[in-house]
Amino acid sequence: MSGVEPLCWVDGRLGPIGKAAIRVDDLAYTEGRGCYTTACIRGGEARFEDRHLRRLARGAEALGLGAVDLRAVSACFRELAEAALQNGEGIIRVQLSRDATGSSHVVGVPRALHPDRAPWSAITAPLQHEGPIVAGGHKLTNRVVIALANDARARAGVDEALLYDGAGYLVEGTRTNVVLVTARGELVTPPESRGLVAGIAREVACERIPELRARDVQRADVEAAREVLAINCVRGARPIVTLDGRSIGADGGPGLATLQAALEGD
Secondary structure, three states, X not given: OOOOOOEEEEOOXXXXXXXXXXXXXXXXXXOOOOEEEEEXXXXXXXXXXXXXXXXXXXXXXXXXXXXXXXXXXXXXXXXXXXXXXXXOOEEEEEEEEEOOOOOEEEEEEEEOOOOOOOOEEEEEOOOOOOOOOOXXXXXXXXXXXXXXXXXXXXXXXXXXXXXXXXXXXXXXXXXXXXXXXXXXXXXXXXXXXXXXXXXXXXXXXHHHOOOOEEOOOEHHHHHHOOEEEEEEXXXXXXXXXXXXXXXXXXXXXXXXXXXXXXXXXX
């Protein structure tokens, strides 16, 4: 982690990431029963922190992880931002889980925020999206299909891989939600019912852009779209202009400007 101290935060204690100890009966490890959030840190503070806290609390409730001490999560963000990121920029991933005895755990890991290229290129993921495992759009540690699709993305040397479900509907990217400006000029995003992670950027965009609608998106919609836009709370909005080596969408269109304006500020 260039420019980031190799530290982590485990249940209230900062320590070297290579010496961290997590119980072997932790359910995130044995069952994939955990939830997490990934926050962009600017000036030592987590952007959209309240939204991240609410998402973690909802996820923990859905997974039966018990009550969440949100003060501990805030302390994790704050202490890692200071110790590992020197109150500068970076990313902090916070995970909630519990062990077989019922005790809850909070683990935070920082990483550097590297520059990315724009516009983006993408591939179609070689695996089908599984659909909703637990209703509610939670960000779960049970994510093997996403991880394998991300491996395919890395091998292809592109920025994103788009996942479709068994019915052929677009669900999400490996690390972003997707918004289209359709051939008819509509601003749309796949619905939560398809099993996507309800990202913080998607939540903000849906609240702040009245014309943005959630509806099913088919492959033909993606290929014919005026703009294909990837969004998350770390990178903001990025245009995807090639898919599987073919040109799609436009760079710098009005949809991109609308999303970028909506995602400014906390």
